[in-house]
Every structure is written in structure tokens, then in C-alpha cells.
Amino acid sequence: MQITFPHMGDMAVAVKALFQELGFSVVVPPPISRKTLNLGVKYSPEFACLPFKINLGNFMEALDKGADLVVMGGGCGPCRFGYYAEVQREILQEKGYEFSMYVIEPGIIDNIRKIRETFGPLSMRKVASAVRLAWNKAAAIDEIYSLVLKKRALEAEEGVVDKLYAGFIREIDEAMSLDGIRRIKKEYREKIEDSSAEYKRGLPLKVGLVGEIYLVLESFVNLEIEKKLGQLGVMVERELYMSTWLLNFFHLRNDEKHIKRAARQYLGSFVGGHGIDSIGNTVRYSRRGFDGVVQLGPFTCMPEIVARSILPAVSKAEGIPILTFFFDEHSADAGIQTRLEAFVDLLERKKRQKMRGSEYKGEIVYGQ
């Protein structure tokens, strides 16, 4: 049995560790590339959202490399993600691929039964140690990455933080023990801290990143927007991480409460995906004194469209500039870069005026 799964940010490191520790062989799909995108776009429904297309490309590349079991997330809506697996399975079967698919649907008892059917009997102790290893890797990655998001704006030499982070991912991927993970994490934390000099812009600008989780986490599809912001001298913060998402998913942490409370004034209901998070987190960033918010989503994303419709009202009421990007397979680097630069210039001017004591006058700009 050769297991494969879709990419999402650096999630592959943790998922690979999980299955390998359980004694299965894993085919990690090749890193997302132009080829992945083209494959996915070619065989996906035209108006499916971008994550669907990239996932499909991942699966096809992995199946070509010999994988025969696809592990995929499921759900019961209302976001389209819950229905991805069903459609992807049919498309791949129609294309003639032979494989089986394990879809993680909600419901513990069903899952235990299905896991036994698909993977055979597993010892609880083995499962526990595999989960612990995978979890620690995921948490370590997220911890270091949240540091990277801030320190890019301070790096002494262009690109040094990203180089360090790439090295960190490589080492974490190879680490086989919890001690090893802890050591690597500590080492790189210090290295990244040491690499920082002073703010590239001469003043700290802080931007919160909100939006749909896949687009926020996967730097290939968001055209490395976090890196671009970092290079422009902006510290980035986000609430969406693989590890925090998992904690919330298993009810080990409850961010929803705060998000709902913050969003209530603007949006009175959940809308699937991370729609309400986008609103709630924007409000919270603004109250924490952030300079701006960037929203990311795939083109035609239903929850993010709801959020996008409401964000202008949030922007006005909370006084925080917001820039929205919807990505599809045609999104291009140059357009994004230009708009980001303009946005960051605006944030800087606003901040300097505020520091000088004069109130920021004029309309609040809401880009798109």
C-alpha cells in the first residue's frame, strides 16, 4: 500500500511522519509546480475553486509515481471542500486511475471502523506514538513559521530568513524523535532571532492575514504573498495554522468563541469555511492596533465572498485598511506585487501621519 495525500503548506512533513511511523510507505506528491497546476486545471471543473484543482494535480502526480491510496479530508459543508473528495474520485476513476480513497468524514465511530477496513489492525501504542511525533512536527513548524513571518521584515540580508527556514524544514523532516524536534526548533529559533537587524522601513508595520485556509497556508498558490510582504518590510501575523486548526477541530482549543464575539456585529452566522474567521480576526487585529489586513481566497469561494462583501463595513467602522486578493490559475506575480506595494505605502503614510499626531484624513481605502 502506497499512501498519498494533498499538499497544504508544510503539512506534508507531519502527515508523512504519521504514516511512516505507523509502518506504511508514503508517496509524497512532488512539490506543487506549474505542472501540478496545469494538470489540475485541465481535468477539474472549470469553476471549481483553486484548491480543488491543485489537490487533483497532486493526486495525479502521486498516482503516476505509484501511489494507490489517497487520503483526503471530507466534511458536510457548506463549504465546497467537503465535497472535493467525491468529485475528485469520480474524475480520477473516469481518467482510468486505479486506486482507493480514504476520506476523513466527521464521526468518530465510523472513522474507527473505516480505518480498520482500510489500514488493517493497528496497535494503539503505535498510533499514539505516531500521532505524537506528527503533532510535534506540525506544532514546531508552525511555531518557527510564525517567527519567520515577523522576522522577514527585520532580516539583515535579503532572503536569509527564508534560507534558514528551508533548512529547518529539511531537518525537521528527518528528525525521528521528540528530543530531536525540540533541539532543532531551539537551534533555528536562535538562528532566526540572530539574523534580524532593524526594520526595513524604519518603522514596524504590522499586517494581519485572513482568509481561506488553503490559500493562506500554501505559498505556491498565494504567490508567496507573505514573503512579498516580508520583503516590503511588513511583519505578518495570522491565526490560521495547521496546528491551531487541528486543535480547534478536535475541540482542544476554542477560538471560535472569540471570533464569533468579535464578528457578531457584522456577521450573525457561520458561513462555512473560514468566512466568519476572516471577519472576526479582522476586527480583532484592528483592535490590537494592526496597520492593515490582507484577505486571501480562491476565486468563487463562497465563504470568502460573504466575508469580502462585509469587510468594507468593517474597514469603515474599525478604521483599518483591507486589501483582498482572490486567486485563480490566472493570477500573476506582477499584478499582486504592484498592489501590495501600493497598499504598504498607504499603510506607511497612514502610520507616519498618526505618529506625527495629525489625524489621518481622507477616505479609507479599500482595495480589491
Next chain:
Amino acid sequence: MVIGIPRALMYHYYYPAWQAFFRELGQVVLLSPETNKEILDQGVKAAVDDICLPFKAYYGHVLSLCNKVDCLFVPRFISLGKYNYICPKFMGLPDMLRANIEDLPELLDPVIDLRKGVFPLRKLAYQIGRRFTGNILEIEKAYRKAKERYRDFLQSRRAGFKGNKEMVLAVERRGLIFSKSGSSAEREKDSKPDWAGDITIGVLGHSYLLNDAYLSMRLLDRLEEMGARVLTAEMLEEGLLEKAASRQNKPAFWYFNRQIMGAAYHLFRQVDGLVQVTAFGCGPDSLVRELIDIKAKREGLPVLNINLDEHSGEAGILTRLEAFIDLIERRRRKCR
């Protein structure tokens, strides 16, 4: 009190019930005009670019009612049954309107979530009704009337009553849209033209698209004018749809798309071709459409996909419909 109801989206599914309910409670219901160019243009301007066509139209309808009514009935639809949802845009609709439209009248936005509880619908009716009267009996009466009216409406839809003009006419006559016994068969005979050819076409799409003559460019009528018999999901029993949809390993969890899916699977062997009408940017449609395409291909059934947006041209649609009908006729001749 004048209650405005935009003639778009859920209007096409539930208006007769809403109208009966509010009228029974002694309120005046004001309907926006049928979708036209001006309404759509206004809507396109007010809504965000990325939203789908029916929602843009909805914005236009809301704008056209804005200064004529005391309040607008914009329910927040979340779920219409135990294991299903509605497109997320419906869940945020009242908030989106509040954020995008200035000088909005008060919104009557009850949350419609029928997943949990006993008699969720009746509870909802009481919650809405209490605003207008303290008399529980009155609300109960209105609720029953609405329910009865809704049943009639479903029946008439099943008998092939479509479009939106007919619906309003029927509602306004205050009579039964279709009487339950006897005469329905008679009506059926009248309402259906003599079929020139004997082609049957299944048309799949959201009611708010198909039954809006402007948005769908009279697609249903046109097909009939070309001599085809048209079948839609609304003409089939809900039980049948549900059963057919469950042929899919995991049926769609969006209520209306599950119906569309069921209709497609049910109609595969009964029609000569399928026309899928989707709105540009519709999320659920984009995935469900693909599944229907794949299955239809396996069945060897011709499918025409029409994707509508605010720039769709009438001529283009007409040509494609004609070509599709020609193709089906040729196929049939060949088979004989």
C-alpha cells in the same frame, strides 16, 4: 405594515407560503417587479464583483424596494433538513445587504435552520408571527394556511406549472393554484401544448435561475417553443429525487443541488438530453455539474451546459439550444 419581498432567490421556492402567511396576519406584501435590465444593472453595481448572478439580481430587487416598504423579508437560510445545508451566501445574505446598501429598511431576518428540534418550522412561524400579533391562534391559523398554500404550490409545480408570472397570478387570485382533485388533470391538458416532436429534455438548474425569465432568457419557454417537452426537478416527487440522489456514494449536501442531482440521475433513462443551467461563480453547481456530466457520459446521454452571467447574450444561447435540439433529433432518426 408593508413587507417587501425581493422577487429573486428563495422567492421562487417559497413565495406562495410567505405571501399567505403575512397576508393572514394582516400585513401588506409588496413584491419587487420582475427582473429587468435596470434591476440587474443596479444589483451588479451594488454587489461585489465575485458574487454569482442570482445574488446580483437579488441586490437589484432589494434596491428597487428600499424606499417603498417598512421592512424587507430576507430570511437567513442555513439548512432545510437534517443532513443538508444551503449555499453559504444565503447564510450571510442579511449581513451582506447591511454592509453594502445604505438606507436599508429594517430587515426581517429570521434564521431558518431546520436541522434540530421538534417542529422547527412551526417554532419559526411563531417567532416571526409574534412581531405582528400577540394572538397565538392567529399565528397558528396563518401558519396552517401558508403550509396548505405551499402544498398546492408544490403540486402545481409538479404538474408543470413554471415561470414566475403564472405563480404570481395564481397567488393573487387567492384561489388554489391548482385544485387538489379532478380539475388538475384538466388543467394539465390545457397548459401543455401539443408536442410537435416527441423530444423530452431534462432541464437542470436552480429554480431561481430557470424560473426567472430575464436571467435565464426564457430558456424553458424557448425549449418548448422548439417543440421539446421540458422536465425539471420541480416536476418530480421529492422522494424520488432523494432516492435517485442516493445512487451517488455521497450525495451533495446542498439541499437544492441534491435535488438537481437526484433529478439528473432519475431522468437519465427518461429523457433524450439534459440541459444544465448554472450561474457563473455558483459554488455548488461547479462541482455537482461535473458529476452529472461524468455520469451522463457513461449513459451516453447528450448534455448541454449553459453558464449564465450578466453578459450572457440571448442570441448565443438560442443558437446553442437550437443546435442541441437538432442534434437530438438527428440522433433519434439514426436510432430508428
